[in-house]
Amino acid sequence: MRLLLMSDTHVPRRARELPPQLLAELPRxxxxxxxxxxxxxxxxxxxxxxxxxxxxxxGNNDGPALRARLPEVARADLDGLRLAVVHETGAAQGREARCAARFPDLDVLVFGHSHIPWDTTTDTGLRLLNPGSPTDRRRRPHCTYMTATVTEGALRDVRLHRLPSRTWLPNRQ
Structure with missing residues (x-):
């Protein structure tokens, strides 16, 4: 099972549209x-x-229409992999302990908010992933997203993808 992970797209505030490379990943x-x-x-x-x-x-920048259609926390079983998605996890310092305590029943937690890619594993074995942002790099050198695979309940092949030139973004960046 192939996963495509993204966060903090901020369309149309930070970009007119999603990057072509990211859109090309959707059918896969x-x-x-x-x-x-x-x-x-x-x-x-x-x-x-x-x-x-x-x-x-x-997320915190999403208005009532999006909040009506999307939860604050989403959980899924993906071929035996126990995964959840949230937007915010708080400060980087203490993140692993905080998330492990809040989500003791998970294998993977995907989060966003910071626009900074993150890939760590807690002492309890919880994998924390932040794919960064494909449209707003903030203090990072590149806009990013992630792909991964799930095989027999295990997360494999986690890869951070850097996006090429930001020609789809407004001229402000």
């Missing part, structure tokens, strides 16, 4: 995961229409 993904801050309902509609399965949550 069995599950698309979005960890919040969509900003635009049209982005949710687009991913729903082009995804075999979409798992998403709302």
């Amino acid at each position: 993904a069995d599950v698309v995961i979005h960890a919040g801050d969509w900003v635009d309902v049209a982005t949710l509609d687009l991913l729903e229409s082009r995804s075999a399965r979409l798992i998403g949550v709302h």
Whole structure:
């Protein structure tokens, strides 16, 4: 099972549209995961229409229309892999302990908010993944997203993808 992970798309505030490289990944993904801050309902509609399965949550920048359609926390069993998605996990310091205590029954927690890619494993074995942002790199050198596979209940082949030139972004970056 192939996963496509993204967060903090912020369309149309940070970009006019999603990057072409990210959109090209959609048909290859069995599950698309979005960890919040969509900003635009049209982005949710687009991913729903082009995804075999979409798992998403709302973020702090998402208004009432998105909050009405998306939960704060989403949970899924993916071929035996226990996964959840949230937008915010708090400060980087203490994140592993905080998340392990809040989600003791999970294998993987996908989160967003910071726009900073993150891939760690807690002492309890919980894998924490933040795919960064495909449209707003903030203090990072590149916009990013992740892919991974699930095989027999195990997460494998987690890969952070850097996006090429940001020609799809407004001129402000």
